Amino acid sequence: MLAAVFAVGLSMPAKALDGLPIETALLSPGTLEKALEGQASGLPAVLRPSDAQLYKRIFSLQTLGRWEAADREIAKLGDRSLMGHVLYQRYMHPTAYRSSYEELRSWLEKYADHPEASRVHSLALKRKPAGAKAPPGPVQGYLYGNGTEGSGMPERISIRNRAGKLVRDAGADQVLRQITALSRDGSPSAALKLLEGRLKGQIDTLPLALARGEIAAGYYLANRDDLALEQAALAVRQSGDSDKMAAWVAGLAAWRLGKFDTAGRYFELVALDDDVSGWTAAAGAYWASRVHLKLRRPAEATRWLARAATFPASFYGLLARRALGVETPANWSEPALGEADFRYLMEQPGGKRSLALIQLEMVELAEMELRKLYPRIEPERATAVLAVANRANMAGLALRLASRLQVATGERYKVGLFPMPQWEPPGGFIVDKALLFSIIRQESAFDVRAQSGSGARGLMQLMPSTARLMATDEEYAGDRSELFDPDLNLTLGQRYLQHLIGLEQLEGNLFWVVASYNAGPGNLGRWLKQVDYRDDPLLFIESIPSRETRNFVERVVANFWTYRMRMGQPSPSLDQVAAGQWPKYESLDEQARAAVAQTISVGR
Structure with a gap:
């Protein structure tokens, strides 16, 4: 390497x-x-x-x-x-x-x-010795980063400190931060007391409304739906209907209170806002459809499903299309890469060096050359670089380039957005590749050197403590840097995933397995006892106290369904969720099926 x-x-x-x-x-x-x-x-x-x-x-x-x-x-x-x-x-x-x-x-x-x-x-x-001639500087420009453009966090899930960005007074800004922290830590009443006592009349209406939306979310996650609806509705009014985060919370709280007409109005408000992401708009539309189904209005339910289905790259968009029986667009063709493209790359010293390094199987260094070259290439050759990255097993770079091209041109090169590198753990796959790649895409964006502030490392963002539990002494001695080795990371990561799939308390439930991978089975067990989710799979996701885990579950599961499509496999879990059922993980890869079946049998 x-x-x-x-x-x-x-x-x-x-x-x-x-x-x-x-x-x-x-x-x-x-x-x-x-x-x-x-x-x-x-x-x-x-x-x-x-x-x-x-x-x-x-x-x-x-x-x-x-x-x-x-x-x-x-x-x-x-x-x-x-x-x-x-x-x-x-x-x-x-x-x-x-x-x-x-x-x-x-x-x-x-x-x-x-x-x-x-x-x-x-x-x-x-x-440099004193008086010596200064060295030339490096040529500037490098394509940094991994993953998709932007934060990747839907507005309805990312409860941001948006109010603080609109306030210049340092004292008021500090209070707003306290309100956010209290709301997220399970103390929305204390946050409301601060809002009413310290900020009333001190800041403009909009930041006040946004802060109130934070409090409403805190009440909702604490199962205080009456107060959540009250504060969220007030936040929506005070913001002039612009706080779609509060509208989303109001819809969920009203749903749990059985006030379906009210819930529908708020979900529709989210769905029709042109300023929110497609991911968020699809969520609002799908839940509006659920409301109309509850109220026995099939025509309206279908209309809102159709609205959600216009966002096929999202979790709820995929669900809507399956519910409607509409095929999801799936063009997995690679960008064209002809002789003129190769000639252009060969004319660039960095391009030739990259191709030579690929020939030598020094792929990581070849990727660095392409990242160095990319800012200086002709725009029309960007797709050629994507094709090279895809063919050369540079999954992280392919994802990065496909995302940039989507933002710049509107073209969705799904072969790059959902790469399938030719990686295989030394002992083979014991978990379906669709699920493994779905987690890697969200955890590390295929960056073998990814690391988090909490200590997670590598492709599957393994914590050293988890790795030690899954490894033999010969495999892993506890050094965090060892987890950057993709072979070891994949081996231990899929072993942990298989362990979760086989846990009796998780019952092979796809949502629970994915949530446990992110937050741990202990946290999941606590949430299952504390959260008021009415045995409703989608309500469970939207009521998970950790916004990171809410986002993680939806992103990974949407990735999973998309990878199933890329591999030409059915998605029984997508059918199950579209039918209102809990999704079960079902192994479809021939290599992994026996291993997963054995794990579930032993776990039970």
């Missing part, structure tokens, strides 16, 4: 290596088909087989610190387009080589467009 690629060095004198010419030959016309021969990735082999083998030996030798042997292989290279990476390995080796300032400055003069240039520049500045 990348760590192994970087943990190397060289021994040939730096100036001798640094002065070698760089080959920039392009694919000649008509050679693409030949270059593709034998390439599992479907990408061209830009290095001659002899050079590819030489580079592999060089990197392996340098990993072992065998400088002289590596130097002999370097001298045989015909294509030296990766010499920047070779020299980087030497100069930045953590133990076996100490680079001089002149070496670092010389590297920056030639390779400032490389993704590692910032690190080299930082070290060069530290080692």
